[in-house]
Amino acid sequence: MLMPLFKYRDLLAMLVVRDIRVRYKQAAMGFMWAIFMPMVAVLAGIIVKKAMAVISGGDLELLGIVSMSVKILPWTFFSSAIRFSVSSLVSNSNLVTKIYFPREVLPLGAILACTFDFLVAILVLCVLLTMAQVGVSIQLLWLPFIFLMLFCLTAGLGFLLAAANLFFRDVKYIVEIILTFGIFFTPVFYSSDELGQYGIFMLLNPIGSILESISQVVVLKQAPDMLWLLYSSVCSIAIFIFGFIIFKKKESVFAENI
Amino acid sequence: MKYAIEFNHAWKKFKKGEKFDSLRDAVPNFFKNIIKPKKSTEDLTDREFWAVRDVDFQVKKGEVVGIIGPNGAGKSTILKMLSGILIPNKGDMKIHGRLSALIEVTAGFHPELTGRENVYLNGTILGMKKKELDAKFEDIVEFSGIREFIDTPVKRYSSGMYSRLGFSVAAHVNPDVLLVDEVLAVGDISFQAKCAQKMREMLKSGVTIAIVSHSLPLIQSLCERVILIDKGQVLKEGSPEEVIPFYEKIVFNQQEEELKNKLKKSTFKVAPTDNKPLITINKVDIIDGKGESKDDFPFGSNLTINVEYNADKKIEKPVFSLVLFRSDGVVCFESDTKRRGVSVESIEGKGKYIAQLGELKLSPGIYILQLSILDRDLVHPYVIRKEDVFKIETDSVHKQTSSVFWKDVEWRMN
Numbered sequence: 001m002l003m004p005l006f007k008y009r010d011l012l013a014m015l016v017v018r019d020i021r022v023r024y025k026q027a028a029m030g031f032m033w034a035i036f037m038p039m040v041a042v043l044a045g046i047i048v049k050k051a052m053a054v055i056s057g058g059d060l061e062l063l064g065i066v067s068m069s070v071k072i073l074p075w076t077f078f079s080s081a082i083r084f085s086v087s088s089l090v091s092n093s094n095l096v097t098k099i100y101f102p103r104e105v106l107p108l109g110a111i112l113a114c115t116f117d118f119l120v121a122i123l124v125l126c127v128l129l130t131m132a133q134v135g136v137s138i139q140l141l142w143l144p145f146i147f148l149m150l151f152c153l154t155a156g157l158g159f160l161l162a163a164a165n166l167f168f169r170d171v172k173y174i175v176e177i178i179l180t181f182g183i184f185f186t187p188v189f190y191s192s193d194e195l196g197q198y199g200i201f202m203l204l205n206p207i208g209s210i211l212e213s214i215s216q217v218v219v220l221k222q223a224p225d226m227l228w229l230l231y232s233s234v235c236s237i238a239i240f241i242f243g244f245i246i247f248k249k250k251e252s253v254f255a256e257n258i
Numbered sequence: 259m260k261y262a263i264e265f266n267h268a269w270k271k272f273k274k275g276e277k278f279d280s281l282r283d284a285v286p287n288f289f290k291n292i293i294k295p296k297k298s299t300e301d302l303t304d305r306e307f308w309a310v311r312d313v314d315f316q317v318k319k320g321e322v323v324g325i326i327g328p329n330g331a332g333k334s335t336i337l338k339m340l341s342g343i344l345i346p347n348k349g350d351m352k353i354h355g356r357l358s359a360l361i362e363v364t365a366g367f368h369p370e371l372t373g374r375e376n377v378y379l380n381g382t383i384l385g386m387k388k389k390e391l392d393a394k395f396e397d398i399v400e401f402s403g404i405r406e407f408i409d410t411p412v413k414r415y416s417s418g419m420y421s422r423l424g425f426s427v428a429a430h431v432n433p434d435v436l437l438v439d440e441v442l443a444v445g446d447i448s449f450q451a452k453c454a455q456k457m458r459e460m461l462k463s464g465v466t467i468a469i470v471s472h473s474l475p476l477i478q479s480l481c482e483r484v485i486l487i488d489k490g491q492v493l494k495e496g497s498p499e500e501v502i503p504f505y506e507k508i509v510f511n512q513q514e515e516e517l518k519n520k521l522k523k524s525t526f527k528v529a530p531t532d533n534k535p536l537i538t539i540n541k542v543d544i545i546d547g548k549g550e551s552k553d554d555f556p557f558g559s560n561l562t563i564n565v566e567y568n569a570d571k572k573i574e575k576p577v578f579s580l581v582l583f584r585s586d587g588v589v590c591f592e593s594d595t596k597r598r599g600v601s602v603e604s605i606e607g608k609g610k611y612i613a614q615l616g617e618l619k620l621s622p623g624i625y626i627l628q629l630s631i632l633d634r635d636l637v638h639p640y641v642i643r644k645e646d647v648f649k650i651e652t653d654s655v656h657k658q659t660s661s662v663f664w665k666d667v668e669w670r671m672n
Binding site for chain 2: 010011013014015018021022025026094095096097098099100101252253255256
């Protein structure tokens, strides 16, 4: 898999740069949006948290806000990366039907462009967390591994859905619906513990267990729940391999079916 | 390695109509194929057809091959298979060396990006490295001739500037094997000349080229070998002098058929005297020097036209006229009895006349004959007949001209 990707790394890099540039072209604020958007997301999360606190009659805890903040940004990354990668083949149909290159650079490029936004968002969040006086701990070393799993999961789904969407445009709408409502079925605004015995269903969703691991590591400064981290890692890697194999199997008929 | 392109008995099928399998069938099939990949089936299902059938050719290193054929013959499909965009159902192909395909030079452009950004983007899509592009950037901009607008988003470009920039990037790829699909006709005349010049430079540098084009003069001037494709099959292969006239013959035959059908359908309205034309032309024969009535004649034939008519009433001093049109509507010549000083006192009932055209050095192509009989002042036609079509053929590629006539000009060099 990696050999052709290495050969086409310049193309991949160029497509990522293209996607990032195009996103902020002809916008007066330009690149500032990349910084502004995560702040808006966190702000929206705080409002939701406040509303939940009012309804349940409790207080708005700082811990809850911080936990929500570190989970909403990976979720935003996940949902936007899936959105962009699903349509990555179809929206580049010109390239798919006219020029040869390994097609996986298209969904991968879309995901990497979102990863760039995510990295900016992480920097913004670091500043916010420092202001909220959330300290560091040795457990943060888990983060690169967790992020890698998040990336594998996203890329695997991206490959699978991009290929599926090429054959059936229904996929795009189905994905849109799932992503819109998915945030309610994923422990973003709340944690799986709050659901008691039903919390397990939140964690069975690999994105849910990944988000909880991040929260545990950053906010609670604990080691992640090994069982669930193992579960989500296995899921992520399996989905990545499965998605990639299907993508490559179907790649040769992309041009005539688009 | 002897060959740069090997194309071995390749077959490719496509589907007609909106290809939409129901989701109910597609999902199980999708998974079935993953578990047990189906052997590329060799028979067609109801809506499928072979777009390319058993095409087999090789191109030597440094050779320039032209691929010609009517629209929908499968030429572009062949190039797309060569470049790896499409995979053949049967057969295989090999390319030795770095390949570049100029199938659509602006395909990689993004309208929001500037010319500069697009040069880099399109260049990498066409297979260049960033470093290479840095080195060639100046040349590319110079070649395109739009330095002034290089930092303007290409969505603001005119379509000419757009394709000029596209071609400029593509022309600087420096491949070993180049596939060209009808992209040389971009920009204005001076830019087209530049493109042709660039192509010739590439030829000299020993690049192997497969070029698809409908411009036969271009193919003739660039290619050493031509492959004629029709309905997905190789019809003929050989030197341009052999293949191009053969192809034109086929095209002329089709054109002749179409013209005949069209002319038969359209009835010429003759100014109504009594609703019914007074004269009918019953039979027209175009005859060659040997007295044979035919539809197609070799270049330089002696042609004579025999006409049988029938006049219902007695007509005083009629004028007989003929006009020869080329298939595109150009009038080649006309003649009538009045201006030639042939006077006819009167006609009634059945009659015949002969018009001798002599040796006709018409360029190869399709011609339409219009015959009419008019009153003495050439104002009122009794009958107009425009449905006789004939064809001039040649085996020599040198007689292919865009002019109406072939003229044997005497040249003297002092």
